Amino acid sequence: MDLSETRIAPRAAGGATALLEPGPAGTATLDSAREAPQAGAPTTTTREPDRSESASVEAADMTLPELQRSTLAIWLVLAGVAVSVLLGLVAGARAGAIGIGVVLVVCAIFRAVLDSPVGLVIRTRTIDIVLYGATGVLIGGLAVATPSI
Structure with missing residues (x-):
């Protein structure tokens, strides 16, 4: 994978950043198990274990x-x-x-x-x-x- 294609998403509500990977047909996918929040949809945060x-x-x-x-x-x-x-x-x-x-x-x-x-x-x-x-x-x-x- 070419690093020039990798983009960093803006910081989420919890201060975490998500790494965006190029997907099929030029779409971007999140490099995590959860889906990206829809535009205008309320964001939820998950509690990280201590x-x-x-x-x-x-x-x-x-x-x-x-x-x-x-x-x-x-x-x-x-x-x-x-x-x-x-x-x-x-x-x-x-x-x-x-x-x-x-x-x-x-x-x-x-x-x-x-x-x-x-x-x-x-x-x-x-x-x-x-x-x-x-x-x-x-x-x-x-x-x-x-x-x-």
Whole structure:
């Protein structure tokens, strides 16, 4: 398909744009499952599911081994947080903070490797990995660098 023939429709009521594809006999079709609104007809907007709804739909489509790995990931993370807190109580705040930093880096690895780990999906995969990893490195770095902790 030639990109010069592709046109972008004006923004719809919800702020979304639709990509118009050239159709037979020079007509344009919407590149989506819904039909284009008639001229002068009232437009309707559909409610898009929020992040929590899409995560539950993804979890329903997962096979049993994928769901088990995904659920195991959140239990491992929770166990790591509990061990880090206990480590902080017994060995000191620095050790606990380093433990929390390691747990956050492990969260980034789980989010990168698993399809949709239960409890770790917040935004897109890239944003989750960057946020988990950067926060873990910063907490660990501050725990090592701070002299009075």
